[in-house]
Amino acid sequence: MIDFAQNTIDGIMIGSSYGLLALGFTLIFGVMRRLNLSFGPSIMVGAYLGTLLYLNFAAGPIAVAAVTVLGAVLAGIYVERLCFAPMAAGAGIASMVSSFAIWMQLEQAAILLLPRHTYPFPSLTTGAPLTLGPFQLRADHLIMLACALGLSAGLQLLLYRSRFGLALRAIIGNPVAAHLVGINVRTAVLGAFAVASAIGGIAGYLVLATDQQITPMFGMWATIKGLIAMMIGGLGSIPGAILGGLVLGCLEAHSQSYFGPQIRDLSAYILLFVCLVLRPGGLLGEAPTRETIDRRRA
Amino acid sequence: MLDVSNLVTAYGKIEALKGVSLRVESGRITCLLGPNGAGKTTLMMTIAAILKPRRGSIRLAGTELIGLTPAQVVAQGVALVPENRLVFPQMSARENLLAGAYQRRDKVAIAADIERMYNCFPRLRERSEQLAGTLSGGEQQMLAVARALMSRPRLLLMDEPSLGLAPLVVAEIFDILAKLNRDGTTIFLVEQNAHMALKVAHQFFLMEQGRVTFQGTPGELAEDEVIQRAYLGTRRGAG
Numbered sequence: 040m041i042d043f044a045q046n047t048i049d050g051i052m053i054g055s056s057y058g059l060l061a062l063g064f065t066l067i068f069g070v071m072r073r074l075n076l077s078f079g080p081s082i083m084v085g086a087y088l089g090t091l092l093y094l095n096f097a098a099g100p101i102a103v104a105a106v107t108v109l110g111a112v113l114a115g116i117y118v119e120r121l122c123f124a125p126m127a128a129g130a131g132i133a134s135m136v137s138s139f140a141i142w143m144q145l146e147q148a149a150i151l152l153l154p155r156h157t158y159p160f161p162s163l164t165t166g167a168p169l170t171l172g173p174f175q176l177r178a179d180h181l182i183m184l185a186c187a188l189g190l191s192a193g194l195q196l197l198l199y200r201s202r203f204g205l206a207l208r209a210i211i212g213n214p215v216a217a218h219l220v221g222i223n224v225r226t227a228v229l230g231a232f233a234v235a236s237a238i239g240g241i242a243g244y245l246v247l248a249t250d251q252q253i254t255p256m257f258g259m260w261a262t263i264k265g266l267i268a269m270m271i272g273g274l275g276s277i278p279g280a281i282l283g284g285l286v287l288g289c290l291e292a293h294s295q296s297y298f299g300p301q302i303r304d305l306s307a308y309i310l311l312f313v314c315l316v317l318r319p320g321g322l323l324g325e326a327p328t329r330e331t332i333d334r335r336r337a
Numbered sequence: 338m339l340d341v342s343n344l345v346t347a348y349g350k351i352e353a354l355k356g357v358s359l360r361v362e363s364g365r366i367t368c369l370l371g372p373n374g375a376g377k378t379t380l381m382m383t384i385a386a387i388l389k390p391r392r393g394s395i396r397l398a399g400t401e402l403i404g405l406t407p408a409q410v411v412a413q414g415v416a417l418v419p420e421n422r423l424v425f426p427q428m429s430a431r432e433n434l435l436a437g438a439y440q441r442r443d444k445v446a447i448a449a450d451i452e453r454m455y456n457c458f459p460r461l462r463e464r465s466e467q468l469a470g471t472l473s474g475g476e477q478q479m480l481a482v483a484r485a486l487m488s489r490p491r492l493l494l495m496d497e498p499s500l501g502l503a504p505l506v507v508a509e510i511f512d513i514l515a516k517l518n519r520d521g522t523t524i525f526l527v528e529q530n531a532h533m534a535l536k537v538a539h540q541f542f543l544m545e546q547g548r549v550t551f552q553g554t555p556g557e558l559a560e561d562e563v564i565q566r567a568y569l570g571t572r573r574g575a576g
Contacts, residue, residue, distance in 0.1 A: 193492030209436045212425035221440040
């Protein structure tokens with residue numbers, strides 16, 4: 040019983056980082072109605088720049104975090120300019136395929152930048168985990184959870200209380216009508232990519248600071264975790280992204296504890312499969328009806 | 338106010354507009370008639386810069402609109418109420434109006450304009466906090482008109498405001514158009530419902546297969562036998 044509760048706690052903590060990745064994913068998907076497979080790799084670019092700063096100048100956690108987030112934002116803008124801005128409406132597949140190409144490009148760039156497989160990443164906190172009765176809580180996990188809740192609330196505020204948010208929701212609702220009311224859609228979309236990448240950068244930093252190491256596989260890892268959490272929670276839903284992340288995190292923690300690390304990743308794909316069969320729209324997303332599919336195609 | 342000349346817009350190799358020229362006079366209601374597929378919506382979308390033309394020019398009070406982005410066209414004082422309304426379904430009616438005023442920064446005047454819209458369209462006041470996607474077709478049409486007016490346009494473009502609406506609602510929409518026009522807004526209207534258009538419009542154009550094939554006043558339109566048969570249906574006894 041205590042194991043079960045401890046696994047759930049660990050799951051919620053790591054799941055909150057999945058939730059943050061899903062949050063970035065869902066913002067881009069909501070605005071573009073297109074998948075950005077380069078989302079994870081662009082976070083990795085930021086993280087590699089952070090590592091580089093740490094290795095060469097022994098930079099502290101704040102500087103590494105700032106460079107990671109800034110690098111992720113710049114890489115995100117680069118992806119938008121190359122894969123999304125030039126593609127005409129209706130060419131969603133072209134964007135997705137080209138974002139895959141950029142994924143490969145960014146991964147190779149990272150390997151060229153730091154050729155060894157594994158590099159250290161500075162941790163955010165030191166010291167023993169907090170103990171709470173029979174349970175252990177890691178401080179960096181608590182920071183992760185706080186960031187997930189804080190950033191999702193912040194994103195909700197941005198979308199529903201600001202002029203920029205009004206523009207993004209208009210684009211999500213109907214891109215043609217957004218043009219017609221005088222919204223500069225290209226600028227707003229670029230802004231959405233920047234915000235999503237910043238959230239992804241924060242998530243990436245927190246995960247890597249917890250793991251204290253980085254490999255070129257991190258880009259793929261971030262894309263897959265974010266994508267699965269988004270699909271489970273519901274495409275385009277902010278609370279859904281966080282919920283999807285927490286569900287995924289808990290499932291992984293339990294299956295690792297009961298069945299071992301190999302089953303951990305497998306369980307994530309099984310959950311995705313079951314979810315897509317039973318609730319294709321995700322836990323909190325709209326089920327894809329005729330109308331929503333037509334709207335997405337438009 | 339609006340001068341369109343030799344406008345050509347194509348989808349791939351198919352030219353939907355094959356050299357359209359027409360003029361919308363300031364302070365008037367101008368109506369564009371024509372069958373399905375004549376290119377009426379293409380013309381509206383080209384003026385609003387959603388579609389890029391191959392050739393020709395679109396001048397608003399002397400300023401060339403071709404080459405501008407849709408947002409810049411709105412800034413020039415043109416607002417389009419699109420075919421099928423295209424309200425933002427997941428936003429409340431009030432937020433749709435706020436989105437219509439997106440380029441304006443004067444919060445006090447925007448609030449006053451929303452109030453003005455509610456006075457003009459009392460149904461929208463009742464539906465203020467309701468999601469636009471849940472409104473009836475007529476209410477969505479009124480919302481789309483009000484949303485366009487929130488940018489305070491000099492020229493209001495309307496693409497088939499009567500589409501799919503009950504006759505009573507259509508009459509209500511046309512009353513509002515006439516009132517807006519009396520208050521000084523120039524209106525360029527695409528319509529298949531020639532009977533309603535005849536009651537309010539000052540000038541008519543007929544478009545067929547991407548070309549303007551007739552222009553004239555309501556009197557000239559009513560006298561033209563071909564148009565009567567095709568658009569007013571008098572010879573079939575349906576009028």
